[in-house]
Amino acid sequence: xxxxxxxxxxxxxxxxxxxxxxxxxxxxxxxxxxxxxxxxxxxxxxxxxxxxxxxxxxxxxxxxxxxxxxxxxxxxxxxxxxxxxxxxxxxxxxxxxxxxxxxxxxxxxxxxxxxxxxxxxxxxxxxxxxxxxxxxxxxxxxxxxxxxxxxxxxxxxxxxxxxxxxxxxxxxxxxxxxxxxxxxxxxxxxxxxxxxxxxxxxxxxxxxxxxxxxxxxxxxxxxxxxxxxxxxxxxxxxxxxxxxxxxxxxxxxxxxxxxxxxxxxxxxxxxxxxxxxxxxxxxxxxxxxxxxxxxxxxxxxxxxxxxxxxxxxxxxxxxxxxxxxxxxxxxxxxxxxxxxxxxxxxxxxxxxxxxxxxxxxxxxxxxxxxxxxxxx
Amino acid sequence: xxxxxxxxxxxxxxxxxxxxxxxxxxxxxxxxxxxxxxxxxxxxxxxxxxxxxxxxxxxxxxxxxxxxxxxxxxxxxxxxxxxxxxxxxxxxxxxxxxxxxxxxxxxxxxxxxxxxxxxxxxxxxxxxxxxxxxxxxxxxxxxxxxxxxxxxxxxxxxxxxxxxxxxxxxxxxxxxxxxxxxxxxxxxxxxxxxxxxxxxxxxxxxxxxxxxxxxxxxxxxxxxxxxxxxxxxxxxxxxxxxxxxxxxxxxxxxxxxxxxxxxxxxxxxxxxxxxxxxxxxxxxxxxxxxxxxxxxxxxxxxxxxxxxxxxxxxxxxxxxxxxxxxxxxx
Numbered sequence: 001x002x003x004x005x006x007x008x009x010x011x012x013x014x015x016x017x018x019x020x021x022x023x024x025x026x027x028x029x030x031x032x033x034x035x036x037x038x039x040x041x042x043x044x045x046x047x048x049x050x051x052x053x054x055x056x057x058x059x060x061x062x063x064x065x066x067x068x069x070x071x072x073x074x075x076x077x078x079x080x081x082x083x084x085x086x087x088x089x090x091x092x093x094x095x096x097x098x099x100x101x102x103x104x105x106x107x108x109x110x111x112x113x114x115x116x117x118x119x120x121x122x123x124x125x126x127x128x129x130x131x132x133x134x135x136x137x138x139x140x141x142x143x144x145x146x147x148x149x150x151x152x153x154x155x156x157x158x159x160x161x162x163x164x165x166x167x168x169x170x171x172x173x174x175x176x177x178x179x180x181x182x183x184x185x186x187x188x189x190x191x192x193x194x195x196x197x198x199x200x201x202x203x204x205x206x207x208x209x210x211x212x213x214x215x216x217x218x219x220x221x222x223x224x225x226x227x228x229x230x231x232x233x234x235x236x237x238x239x240x241x242x243x244x245x246x247x248x249x250x251x252x253x254x255x256x257x258x259x260x261x262x263x264x265x266x267x268x269x270x271x272x273x274x275x276x277x278x279x280x281x282x283x284x285x286x287x288x289x290x291x292x293x294x295x296x297x298x299x300x301x302x303x304x305x306x307x308x309x310x311x312x313x314x315x316x317x318x319x320x321x322x323x324x325x326x327x328x329x330x331x332x333x334x335x336x337x338x339x340x341x342x343x344x345x346x347x348x349x350x351x352x353x354x355x356x357x358x359x360x361x362x363x364x365x366x367x368x369x370x371x372x373x374x375x376x
Numbered sequence: 377x378x379x380x381x382x383x384x385x386x387x388x389x390x391x392x393x394x395x396x397x398x399x400x401x402x403x404x405x406x407x408x409x410x411x412x413x414x415x416x417x418x419x420x421x422x423x424x425x426x427x428x429x430x431x432x433x434x435x436x437x438x439x440x441x442x443x444x445x446x447x448x449x450x451x452x453x454x455x456x457x458x459x460x461x462x463x464x465x466x467x468x469x470x471x472x473x474x475x476x477x478x479x480x481x482x483x484x485x486x487x488x489x490x491x492x493x494x495x496x497x498x499x500x501x502x503x504x505x506x507x508x509x510x511x512x513x514x515x516x517x518x519x520x521x522x523x524x525x526x527x528x529x530x531x532x533x534x535x536x537x538x539x540x541x542x543x544x545x546x547x548x549x550x551x552x553x554x555x556x557x558x559x560x561x562x563x564x565x566x567x568x569x570x571x572x573x574x575x576x577x578x579x580x581x582x583x584x585x586x587x588x589x590x591x592x593x594x595x596x597x598x599x600x601x602x603x604x605x606x607x608x609x610x611x612x613x614x615x616x617x618x619x620x621x622x623x624x625x626x627x628x629x630x631x632x633x634x635x636x637x638x639x640x641x642x643x644x645x646x647x648x649x650x651x652x653x654x655x656x657x658x659x660x661x662x663x664x665x666x667x668x669x670x671x672x673x674x675x676x677x678x679x680x681x682x683x684x685x686x687x688x689x690x691x692x693x694x695x696x697x698x699x700x701x702x703x704x705x706x
Contacts, residue, residue, distance in 0.1 A: 082480050091485055106438075107445065108441050108442070108469075111441065111447070114442055115446045116449075145435065303479050305540075305541035308570065309572060311620075
C-alpha cells in the first residue's frame with residue numbers, strides 16, 4: 001500500500017512537470033481496496049480493472065519500473081508505451097488490463113470466466129470498476145449473463161462516492177450498491193474499503209464461492225479518493241471538510257497503527273517500509289527516464305497478428321508514394337519529415353525534465369475532462 | 377463438391393471448424409434452440425451441445441465483450457449478431473476493445489474473435505433493419521472485414537476467419553442466404569479462402585466494375601447486360617475482404633481497362649467506394665481515361681414502402697449507366 005501511495009504521489013508530481021501526459025487518475029485513498037482485493041487472488045486468477053489502475057498492476061506484481069515507464073510513454077512500459085495511464089497490462093501476472101471506457105471491462109471479465117468454464121480450469125476472475133460504471137448498460141447485461149451461466153467472476157464496485165464529480169446519491173437511484181446486482185441474480189456483500197484486512201477477507205470469501213459454487217458475487221468496497229478524479233479536477237463538487245473527514249480513515253495510517261498496536265511492527269519498521277517504498281519509486285523513475293521512447297518504426301507494430309493472411313499493415317500514407325503493404329514495414333523506415341516531428345517530441349519537455357506543464361494545456365485537459373470523460 | 381445454399385455453406389464452415397478445434401464455440405441470440413434467425417446455425421446445438429452453442433440474452437454489447445474476453449484467454453468464440461443493425465449496440469466492444477486491445481496492450485494478447493452478422497436491404501424492413509455497414513468497420517485499424525458474396529466464399533472465408541488470430545467482422549447478406557452455388561465439401565479437403573485475395577468474377581477489357589457484398593452479383597449481371605446490349609466488355613472484381621484489401625488485383629484491372637466503377641449498397645459519404653476511388657486515383661491516375669464512378673445506396677434512411685426501397689439501393693441498370701458514362705467521348 002505504501003509503495004502504491006508513494007508511487008502515485010510521485011506520478012502526480014511528474015504529471016505537473018509534464019513528464020507524464022494525457023489523463024492521470026490517482027487512487028490515493030483507495031489502496032486498501034486495491035491491495036486487499038488483489039492479494040485475495042491466486043497467481044492464475046485474472047484481475048481486470050479500470051483507467052485508475054496503477055495500483056492494481058503494482059499489487060499484482062508488475063514492477064513499478066514498468067508502470068512508471070508506461071506513464072512516461074516509454075518502450076519498457078508494461079504496455080510498451082501504447083496504452084498510458086489508463087491502459088496498464090501484464091499478461092504474465094494475469095493483470096488483464098486497465099480499461100478507459102467506463103463499464104467496458106465488465107463483459108470482458110465475464111468472457112474470462114466463460115473461458116475458464118469452457119477450458120475446465122478453476123481460475124476465477126476479479127473485475128473491479130467504479131460506482132459510476134454501475135449505471136452503464138453493461139453492468140446489468142453482464143450481471144445477468146454471469147449469473148445465468150454461473151461464471152466464476154467476482155465483481156467489485158469500488159464505491160469512492162463519486163462518478164467523476166457526481167456524488168453517488170445524484171447518479172444512482174439505489175445507493176446501497178451491494179444490492180444493485182440482486183435483481184440479476186448476483187448477490188452482494190459489502191466490505192470496508194479503507195480496511196485492507198476486511199477487504200481481503202470479504203474478497204477471499206467471494207472468490208471461494210465464485211470458484212467452488214460458480215456463484216458470481218458483487219462486492220461493494222466503500223472507500224474514498226483523496227485526490228481529484230484526474231489531475232485536471234478543481235474539486236468543486238465536494239467540501240474540504242468531507243475530504244478531511246475521510247482522510248482521518250487513511251487506509252495506510254489505519255493499518256500501520258493496527259500493526260504497531262498488535263506488536264507486529266514498531267514505528268522504526270514503519271518508517272523503514274516507507275523509506276523502502278520511496279527508494280523503489282526513485283528506481284522506477286530512473287528506469288523510466290532511461291528507457292527510450294518506442295522507435296518511430298514501431299508505430300504500426302501489433303495492430304494485427306501477422307501471418308499468411310495478414311502480411312502487414314496495408315495502406316497508403318506519407319511514407320511512400322507506392323501502395324504500402326506493410327510486410328516490409330520496419331525496413332521502409334520513416335519519412336524524413338516524420339522523423340523530424342518525432343525527434344522534436346522525443347527531445348521535448350520529457351527530456352528537459354523540469355519544465356512546468358503549461359497552464360493552458362492543463363486548462364485544456366480540464367475542459368476535456370468535463371466535456372467528455374466520465375468515471376467512477 | 378455440391379450445390380448448396382449460402383446459409384448451408386456457412387453452417388458447414390462452423391461445423392467443420394468446431395469439429396477441428398475444440399476451442400471454437402458459438403454465442404448469439406436464438407442460435408441454438410431456435411436454430412438461428414436465418415438458420416445458419418441449424419443443427420449445431422444438437423451436435424455440439426449447450427456448452428459450445430450458447431443461446432444468449434438480447435445484450436449485444438455484452439455478448440461481443442464476452443467474446444473479446446474469452447478470445448483473450450484461450451478460446452475461439454464465434455459471435456452471431458442477429459443483424460448488422462444491432463452491431464451498433466456493440467460498437468464500443470468492437471472498436472474500443474476487440475480492435476484495440478492488442479495494440480494498446482503492446483502486443484501481449486491477441487483477440488481471435490469472429491463476429492458474424494448479415495446486412496442489406498430489400499426485404500422491406502425499414503430504416504433500422506436494412507443497413508449496410510461494411511464502411512464503418514473498414515474504417516477501424518485492428519479489424520479484419522470479410523464480405524463474401526458466394527456460398528463457396530462464405531464457407532472458405534469463415535473457416536479462414538475462425539483460424540485467424542485477429543478479430544474479424546464477418547458480414548453476410550440477408551438476400552444471399554438463399555442463393556445456391558458450388559461449394560467444396562469435406563470430401564474435397566479443407567476449403568479455405570484466404571483473406572486479402574480478390575476474385576475476378578468475369579474478365580473484360582473496357583471497364584472494371586468492383587462490386588461489394590451482394591453488389592458483386594449485381595455487377596456480374598450488369599456486365600452481362602453491357603456485353604449483350606452495348607458491346608462493352610466489363611471486368612468484374614469481388615474484393616471478398618476489405619481488410620486486408622487486395623488492391624493489387626483492382627489496380628491491375630484498372631491499368632488494363634482504364635475505367636472503373638465501384639458498386640456498393642451502403643451510403644455514398646465515407647463509403648467503401650469513396651475510399652477505393654481515392655486509392656485508385658492515387659495509385660493509377662495516369663491510367664484512368666475517366667473519373668472513377670460510384671453506384672451506391674441512396675443517401676437516405678431506408679424507406680419501408682416497396683417501390684421506394686427498391687430505388688434506394690443499386691440495381692443493374694444504374695451500374696450499366698455508370699459504366700457507359702465512363703466510356704462516353706472515348
